[in-house]
Amino acid sequence: MEGPADILPSTxxxxxxxxxxxLVGAGGIGCEVLKNLVLSGFKNIEVIxxxxxxVSNLNRQFLFQRQHVxxxxxxxxxxxxxxxxxxxxxxxxxxxxxxxxxxxxxxxxFTLVLNALDNRAARNHVNRMCLAAQVPLVESGTAGYLGQxxxxxxxxxxxxxxxxxxxxxxxxxxxxxNTPSEPIxxxxxxxxxxxxxxxxxxxxxxxxxxxxxxxxxxxxxGSAALSEPAREDGNVERVSTRGWAAQNDYExxxxxxxxxxxxIRYLLTMDxxxxxRRPPTPLDWDxxxxxxxxxxxxxxxxxxxxxxxxxxxxxxxxxxxxxxxRLKEQLAARPAGDHLVWDKDDENxxxxxxxxxxLRAHCFGIRLNTRFTIKSMAGNIIPAIATTxxxxxxxxxxxxxxxxxxxxxxCKTVYLxxxxxxxxxxxxxxxxxxxxxxCYVCAEKPEVTVRLDVSQMKLQALEERVLKAALNMVAPDAxxxxxxxxxxxxxxxxxxxxxxxxxxxELGVRDGARLRCDDFLQNYELIVNIVNSTExxxxxxxxxxxxxxxLQPAAPAPAPADGEAGPSSADAxxxxxANGSGxxxxxxxxTVDDDDDLVCLSEGEDGTGTDGEVPxxxxxxxxxxxxxxxxxxxxxxxxxxxxxxxGSESPEVIEL
Amino acid sequence: MKTQLGSMVTxxxxxxxxxxxxxxxxxxxxxxxxxxxRLRSARVLLIHMGGLGAEVAKNLILAGVKSLTMLDxxxxxxxxxxxQFFVPAGQIGANRAEVSVERxxxxxxxxxxxxxKTPSTELTEEQVARYDVLVATGCPDSELTRLNxxxxxxxxxxxxxxxxxxxxxxxxxLGRHEFAEEVPVxxxxxxxxxxxxxxxxxxxxxxxxxxxxxxxLEDALGVDWNAEDRRKTLRRTSDVYFIMRVLQAFRAEEGRxxxxxSADTDAARLLALRDSLKGLPTDKVGDAFTxxxxxxxxxxxxxxxxxxxxxxxxxxxxKDKPLSxxxxxxxxxxxxxxxxxxx
Numbered sequence: 001m002e003g004p005a006d007i008l009p010s011t012x013x014x015x016x017x018x019x020x021x022x023l024v025g026a027g028g029i030g031c032e033v034l035k036n037l038v039l040s041g042f043k044n045i046e047v048i049x050x051x052x053x054x055v056s057n058l059n060r061q062f063l064f065q066r067q068h069v070x071x072x073x074x075x076x077x078x079x080x081x082x083x084x085x086x087x088x089x090x091x092x093x094x095x096x097x098x099x100x101x102x103x104x105x106x107x108x109x110f111t112l113v114l115n116a117l118d119n120r121a122a123r124n125h126v127n128r129m130c131l132a133a134q135v136p137l138v139e140s141g142t143a144g145y146l147g148q149x150x151x152x153x154x155x156x157x158x159x160x161x162x163x164x165x166x167x168x169x170x171x172x173x174x175x176x177x178n179t180p181s182e183p184i185x186x187x188x189x190x191x192x193x194x195x196x197x198x199x200x201x202x203x204x205x206x207x208x209x210x211x212x213x214x215x216x217x218x219x220x221x222g223s224a225a226l227s228e229p230a231r232e233d234g235n236v237e238r239v240s241t242r243g244w245a246a247q248n249d250y251e252x253x254x255x256x257x258x259x260x261x262x263x264i265r266y267l268l269t270m271d272x273x274x275x276x277r278r279p280p281t282p283l284d285w286d287x288x289x290x291x292x293x294x295x296x297x298x299x300x301x302x303x304x305x306x307x308x309x310x311x312x313x314x315x316x317x318x319x320x321x322x323x324x325x326r327l328k329e330q331l332a333a334r335p336a337g338d339h340l341v342w343d344k345d346d347e348n349x350x351x352x353x354x355x356x357x358x359l360r361a362h363c364f365g366i367r368l369n370t371r372f373t374i375k376s377m378a379g380n381i382i383p384a385i386a387t388t389x390x391x392x393x394x395x396x397x398x399x400x401x402x403x404x405x406x407x408x409x410x411c412k413t414v415y416l417x418x419x420x421x422x423x424x425x426x427x428x429x430x431x432x433x434x435x436x437x438x439c440y441v442c443a444e445k446p447e448v449t450v451r452l453d454v455s456q457m458k459l460q461a462l463e464e465r466v467l468k469a470a471l472n473m474v475a476p477d478a479x480x481x482x483x484x485x486x487x488x489x490x491x492x493x494x495x496x497x498x499x500x501x502x503x504x505x506e507l508g509v510r511d512g513a514r515l516r517c518d519d520f521l522q523n524y525e526l527i528v529n530i531v532n533s534t535e536x537x538x539x540x541x542x543x544x545x546x547x548x549x550x551l552q553p554a555a556p557a558p559a560p561a562d563g564e565a566g567p568s569s570a571d572a573x574x575x576x577x578a579n580g581s582g583x584x585x586x587x588x589x590x591t592v593d594d595d596d597d598l599v600c601l602s603e604g605e606d607g608t609g610t611d612g613e614v615p616x617x618x619x620x621x622x623x624x625x626x627x628x629x630x631x632x633x634x635x636x637x638x639x640x641x642x643x644x645x646x647g648s649e650s651p652e653v654i655e656l
Numbered sequence: 657m658k659t660q661l662g663s664m665v666t667x668x669x670x671x672x673x674x675x676x677x678x679x680x681x682x683x684x685x686x687x688x689x690x691x692x693x694r695l696r697s698a699r700v701l702l703i704h705m706g707g708l709g710a711e712v713a714k715n716l717i718l719a720g721v722k723s724l725t726m727l728d729x730x731x732x733x734x735x736x737x738x739x740q741f742f743v744p745a746g747q748i749g750a751n752r753a754e755v756s757v758e759r760x761x762x763x764x765x766x767x768x769x770x771x772x773k774t775p776s777t778e779l780t781e782e783q784v785a786r787y788d789v790l791v792a793t794g795c796p797d798s799e800l801t802r803l804n805x806x807x808x809x810x811x812x813x814x815x816x817x818x819x820x821x822x823x824x825x826x827x828x829x830l831g832r833h834e835f836a837e838e839v840p841v842x843x844x845x846x847x848x849x850x851x852x853x854x855x856x857x858x859x860x861x862x863x864x865x866x867x868x869x870x871x872x873l874e875d876a877l878g879v880d881w882n883a884e885d886r887r888k889t890l891r892r893t894s895d896v897y898f899i900m901r902v903l904q905a906f907r908a909e910e911g912r913x914x915x916x917x918s919a920d921t922d923a924a925r926l927l928a929l930r931d932s933l934k935g936l937p938t939d940k941v942g943d944a945f946t947x948x949x950x951x952x953x954x955x956x957x958x959x960x961x962x963x964x965x966x967x968x969x970x971x972x973x974x975k976d977k978p979l980s981x982x983x984x985x986x987x988x989x990x991x992x993x994x995x996x997x998x999x
Contacts, residue, residue: 004739006916007821007951032958038709039739039954056681058764060717065762084741144686145966177741305677308689376685387969390711393961394955398987412990418978420994424894426963426983427992474947 004085005041008401012033013041015404020044020109024097024126025116027051028384031063031142032393033116038081038088040397046101046110048093049074054345060386096372098125098474104523108132112400120165124441125153125522126473127160131442132523133236138399140392142416144383147392150413151432154442157411160437161472172538174213177206179273183361183369184506187378190356191342197240197250198327198340207241207259209266216272228229250328252321256285260359268312281361283313287603288581290314292368307372312363316355323352352377389440391416395427440471446526451533452542454509460500461541463489470544471526473519480507481514491520504530660840672696679722684827691973691987692720696962698972699723701774701787703803704730704794706950707739708819711961712791712968713760713769714741719969723768724758725787729775735915739952776803789968792816796908801874804829808872813971816873817964820903820913822987823896824960828967828978829870835974839864858971869999870981878999882935890937894993896984898940902930903949916950923947948988958985962990 005013019042023033026049037045051073053064063080064073072094082090095101098121107113115137117123123139130137130152137152141159151160175181176189192205226589260283268279292310311319326348331340342349354371357378361368375381377464395414402410412429420426440448450466467476467489478489488507490496499507509515511532518525536543589631672680674690676696678926684692684732690814702709705728717724736743742756753771761769776792783788784806792803793816800816807814807830817826841860881890906926907913914922922948930941961984970976982995 004954007953009947035741036955036958039741057677059680059720062714062718062763066765083744086745146922194919305672305674305689307677314736372685381682381685384682385686385966386715386967390715390958394958394962394987395990397955398990401987410989414990420979423993424993424995426979426994427985427990429990 003041003087004039008041009405010403012543014403015111016041016401017043019111019404021046022107022110022113022269022572023047023116024113024122025049025118026061026063026073026092027057027118028060028386028389029078029114029396030073030116031061032390033114033396034063034077035084036397038084038090038392042088044089044516046091047074047078048097049077049093050094050096056345060384060389062386097122100475100521101502102129104129104132107135112403113137114396114400117141121472123160125474128441128472128519128522128524130154136403138396138403140396142277142384142388142392144385145388145416145418146394147388147416148401148413149392149395151403151408153403153408153411155435156408156432158433159437159439159442161441162433162439173204174215175507176212177208177210178213178267178270179277180360180364180366181277183357183366183374184377186298186357186360186364186366187353187374188301189360190353193241193356194340194342194352197245197255197324198331198349199342200339201240201242209263209270209313211270213270215275216270226608231580240442243501250324252324253285255285255324256359259356260363264363274478278281278365279334281365283359283363285317288313288317288362305372307375308370310368310370311355311358313359313368316358316362319351320359323348323355327352330471343601344375344381350375350378388416390507438527441524446524446528448526449529449531449545450542451531451536451545452504453536454505454511454513454530454532455503457504457542458500459488459502459504459507463500466528466544467517470542471528473515473517473524473526474521476517476519478511478515480519481516485638488515489517676720679764683719687969687973687975691969691975692848694973695720695969698968698985699725699787700787700789700791701725701727701784702966703727703790703792704818705740705742705756706794707954707957708793708817708824708961708964709742709791710742711957712793712817712965713756714763715961715965717760717763717767717769718837719965720764721767723770723974724760725770725772726753726756727772727774727776727779727860729773729777735951739954739957746990771904775804779803779806781806781809787812789813789815789972791964791968794818797873797904798908800827802873805849807833813968814962815967815971817908817960818900818904819956819960821951821953822956823899823903823945823949824893824956824985824987825896825900826874826964826967826979826983828971828981829872830868830971830978831870833870833971833974833978835866835868835970835976835978836863837866837977838862843849847988848856862924866977868978868980875999876981876997879997881935890940891987893940893997894984894991894995895940895942895991896986896991897982897995897997898936899945899949899986901936902926902941902945905929905933913947913952914950919950920946922950943967955989957986959985959987959992 003017005016008016021037021042021044022319022455023030023037023045026034026047030047030049034045034047049072052070053061053068053073053076055066055069056066058066061073063077068076072092074092074094078092113126113130113135115123115126117126118141126137131154134154138149139152140149142146151157171185171188175185176192180189181188189207193207195202195205196207232477239295244258245255264280264282268274268282283620290312292312327340330348334340340349342353344350350371353375357374358368395416398413399414402408411432413432414426415430417426417428435442437443440446448471452466463476463478467473467478476489477487478493480486480488486508487496488509509530511530513530515528515530516525517528533543672684672692674974676692677684680692700716700723702713702716702719702724705713705726709726709728713724713726728751730750731749732747732755733745734748736752740752740756742759744751744755744759751771751773753773757769757771761767776795786805790803790807790812792800792814795803795816795818804814804816804824806812808829811831813831814829815826818824838861841862881884903914903926906922906929909929910925914926926946926949927943930936960983962977963985967979970978979994980996982997984995985992
């Protein structure tokens with residue numbers, strides 16, 4: 001019987017026709033992969049995606065049209081693909097791949113798993129499931145003009161978590177609350193303000209002046225406090241921002257005066273902050289400029305799109321007034337105790353953040369940005385186009401072919417460049433790395449060390465922020481290895497609920513304690529070593545260290561190559577690199593395989609955010625540069641050559 | 657007389673509308689409003705709606721060109737089932753361009769998508785001149801060079817490509833092409849204090865105007881690889897280029913691509929051609945390619961179609977350095993390189 005697979009070499013044809021594939025994600029890469037699979041002769045494919053279709057998807061997710069907006073991506077993609085070849089068996093799951101339903105046995109039912117995801121948490125999870133099920137995984141990602149594909153096979157290659165991924169960039173609270181110097185600080189502040197007023201209030205997202213700023217000595221804090229009657233706890237803030245706003249009926253001008261005048265005046269009393277910095281200027285509603293200083297008819301301003309025009313401060317105030325009114329109504333329409341969730345695509349929420357960020361910037365003499373640009377930064381938007389996704393999706397299928405043909409040795413990590421490198425390559429294939437023997441996910445007996453303060457951290461925080469958020473477990477159990485089999489956390493509902501609010505110290509966890517943690521679904525067991533520490537860098541709550549030897553002060557990381565685009569905050573995610581010229585990231589090391597003349601440049605990732613990625617607690621897991629040499633058994637080339645290959649000639653890596 | 661895209665295209669005078677801004681949001685954030693406007697003025701003639709043609713069409717329609725004309729006199733055959741996603745099932749025998757219009761148009765109602773059944777060989781200079789870009793797929797060399805010459809005379813951007821199984825190529829002749837390039841500005845020693853230059857912002861870059869002179873396909877095809885001065889570059893030139901020469905020769909002789917239904921005889925013919933082709937350096941083309949060059953493999957169409965379409969987008973928007981002048985792809989070995997081949 002003739003079919004698309006007929007054009008394949010005989011060594012490949014049968015395994016393609018017989019293969020059962022799981023495609024995780026039906027978005028930009030997923031649509032293209034599905035099309036390739038169906039047209040290449042695959043007969044049995046399951047597709048899973050929790051998302052629904054949005055207008056902004058339509059410039060590249062070509063299986064969807066306008067009439068599909070709001071519907072399940074997995075379902076519509078399968079329907080469309082069926083039209084390319086009605087004899088294929090396609091099954092859609094409108095579901096999260098992280099749900100308990102999809103256990104190891106589910107994954108074991110597939111010949112290969114292909115990821116087409118856009119966030120780290122899901123990638124970590126699928127990585128673990130495929131390791132547990134021993135099913136090869138093809139991983140991929142794109143951002144703008146760049147993309148990459150790689151293959152993960154347990155015991156043979158690195159897993160997704162073998163190399164520490166850089167932590168999401170966060171900013172110290174005092175920078176956000178007291179001394180912003182860049183637009184991103186103002187944007188993060190504005191998002192926090194939204195949550196304080198309308199969303200889920202988080203004590204870590206205070207927007208009022210921070211009297212605990214480490215730059216202030218006792219004297220300065222004291223003198224500032226004297227200008228306000230003190231409360232019992234020494235804190236000058238009397239009521240929560242939300243409480244204050246509600247008391248004042250969310251009146252926009254009152255809000256404006258408090259945030260952009262009163263609070264700014266308060267900051268000015270903290271003299272130490274302004275000895276070397278430009279002090280902020282309190283704003284007055286009636287005297288706001290209605291033109292933007294220094295702006296001329298630049299390319300952005302010849303657009304009639306309001307999004308792309310710089311709003312002068314007076315206009316920001318007007319937008320703020322309108323947005324606050326509407327958000328207040330939205331909140332009032334909710335059941336009591338409920339709150340709003342900020343969404344970049346919610347017009348009022350976006351207007352609010354843009355207006356507030358710009359007003360704050362105006363206070364501090366920081367340049368203003370258009371709503372369009374602010375949306376990118378606040379909303380963590382990764383620009384995306386059809387062509388990059390089409391190319392990377394195709395390379396995913398070519399790796400799948402190699403696996404099915406039994407050519408594991410030929411599998412590669414492939415990078416898509418924007419311009420050919422020095423060796424004329426637009427697609428740069430790199431030899432796959434061997435597993436990290438100390439990987440805390442795929443090593444024989446994974447272990448990790450966590451530094452925290454046992455007298456401060458509550459068990460609930462350990463479960464939520466360490467085990468789940470930082471270590472990517474979904475439903476963990478944790479046993480204290482104290483010789484008595486003490487169960488600290490049970491994934492069964494209610495069994496250990498009484499322990500949750502107690503500190504670790506109260507539960508008998510001391511410096512040097514070992515916890516055996518495991519996630520039944522991921523078939524993943526991890527020993528967590530606790531190191532008690534009362535002084536963590538940057539005021540972090542905890543620090544995950546991959547290898548105990550990393551507790552020694554790390555060697556300073558190599559200087560970034562020219563053109564490194566720094567990452568932005570956890571909240572505002574997004575990456576400068578993703579907006580415009582994709583620049584290569586920092587540290588570059590090379591492995592030269594002389595046999596097939598293949599040069600692979602593995603670069604330190606520059607921490608690009610991904611659409612919808614959940615900010616995680618700050619983690620530092622040693623320095624990637626320190627780990628690399630342990631892996632390369634090829635011998636590193638002389639430093640001189642290494643430098644010559646970095647910078648513009650290296651494949652630009654986007655973070656998977 | 658048109659000499660370059662910028663001077664000959666009448667821009668749609670209107671700004672990008674709110675509707676366009678919403679649809680094209682994710683790509684405007686990459687290449688900017690100006691590039692999107694230029695795309696919106698581009699009229700594209702696409703020759704042959706095989707697997708590669710479908711990929712190029714999809715990408716350009718999604719990008720938001722002004723119009724895409726699909727030109728193809730050929731009927732749908734069973735081969736299309738393995739590469740052409742615009743053709744509904746059960747349309748064997750119908751005209752390939754005509755049946756593709758409906759699904760292609762649905763990708764983006766803002767683009768004008770039409771079909772033509774004229775053989776490309778009948779295209780005149782006047783007809784070609786009505787377009788800004790001509791993309792020729794699935795044509796023998798003689799037809800490619802003919803179309804290239806017509807395009808050159810009228811300042812039309814010329815791109816060509818083909819896919820044979822796992823292999824594919826793209827060629828571009830953009831004439832004398834002007835474009836803008838972002839060049840990073842390196843920090844001077846003792847530069848501005850950190851306060852003034854925020855570190856987390858994009859590194860500063862400036863826009864530079866560049867010009868690149870392309871050569872016609874005929875030039876590249878005329879290269880004598882056996883000449884003494886060529887032999888040095890030969891070693892570093894991709895084998896795929898020479899595999900393509902053999903496959904194009906097959907197409908010229910047999911009037912078709914190698915097919916699964918005649919795999920054995922086609923393989924024999926390909927090896928014979930390889931051994932007899934004048935000017936083809938020996939030992940650049942092994943035997944293995946004969947089992948990997950049948951039909952049009954969908955992912956190979958996707959790679960070549962993706963690269964080709966992105967080159968059209970760059971050329972039309974005059975933004976970023978174009979690939980000059982060949983892109984060569986081998987999906988079996990994950991090879992994708994750019995070669996500059998000219999007399």
